[in-house]
Amino acid sequence: MGLSTRLWEENQDLARACRDHPFVQGIASGELPRPRFAFYVGQDAFYLEAYARAYALALAKAPDRSTMLEFRDLMEGVFEELRLHQQYARRWNVDLAPQPAPATQAYTDFLLRVAWSEPVGRIVAAMTPCMRLYAHLGQALQPVTKAESPYREWVETYASQEIEDLTRRLERLLDACDPGDRGLAAHYRTAMRLELAFFDQAWHAHGPG
Template sequence: MARAQALWEACQDLVQICEAHPFVRGIASGILPRERFAFYIGQDAFFLEAFARAYALALAKAPDRDTMAAFRKLLGRVFEELAMHQGYAARWGVDLTPAPAPATRTYTDFLLRVAALEPVGHIVAAMTPCMRLYAHLGQTLRPHTHPESLYREWVETYASDDFEALARQLEELLDRLPGEEEAQHILYRTAMELEVRFFDAAWDNENA
């Protein structure tokens, strides 16, 4: 089994928690309170800026031009994602420069620490879970998303063939770039655990 697939399979317990999470299910049904989603979008904008910086550091450590080009494409996609968030901000008055919640800060600190200190094969192990999880959630939720859900755009974005291709590109890098197996397992699972905490923070936001 390819490395990326093996790491994903090893985290199915956390994937199932995300699938069943009330925040995620509320996106599909459309009953998620708008305040919770607005909080999430602001926190995600903060997270995505750190994600972009991690890609930039990975690009700087890339061993060859093909890998550099792959990271450049993935980095550009983050800014497209931020543009979607700007659309929500314009429509709903979302603050895209909030103070980071503890779960957000923990996740971004983890990513940037790995990107700064670890080899590139370990960086992709820490970054792949976000991409694969969101592609999976989008594809899983799409058939069950209410046509009138306020959050259908979110589902369609992550269910798209384009986003799936980006997730696969990062997984291909994870399969190809060298790294210590146990370290990659720890980094991948840590990122998945932080994804769960990110959804928890959005759902439990006391201002929602």
């Protein structure tokens, strides 16, 4: 069993909590109130900019050219994701440059602190949960998402083979890390906790309805 598989299996409690969260289930049913989704998109755009910067820092610390190229391609995937957010912004008048809410700030602070101050392996461990979780959510929700859900595009994006392929590339980088480094598992777990907090923040952002 590779390191990435082991860490994902060790965090199934948080993966299930994210999948079953009312915010995520509301995406599949189409019943999620639009203000909550719009809030989430704005906060996610803020997060993704930090995520791209973390890739840039990982690229700078990469031990060889092939790893640099991997990080470059993965960073380009983040900018593709931001382009999807721009489509939402035009459609639903979403602010893509909001003030970060507390969970957003906590997540980006964690990510950038690790990216600035720690070795490349720990950066990968902090970044992998986001990719694997969203690929998992897309694939889990795709069969049950209602055709009329206004959020079906979100589901289809994260269920795509392109996202799965990018996720596996990042996981291969994680598998190449030293499995004896306890910081890897700690960072992976922290990122998973912050993912759940991010969904919970969006669910409660505008109160009921």
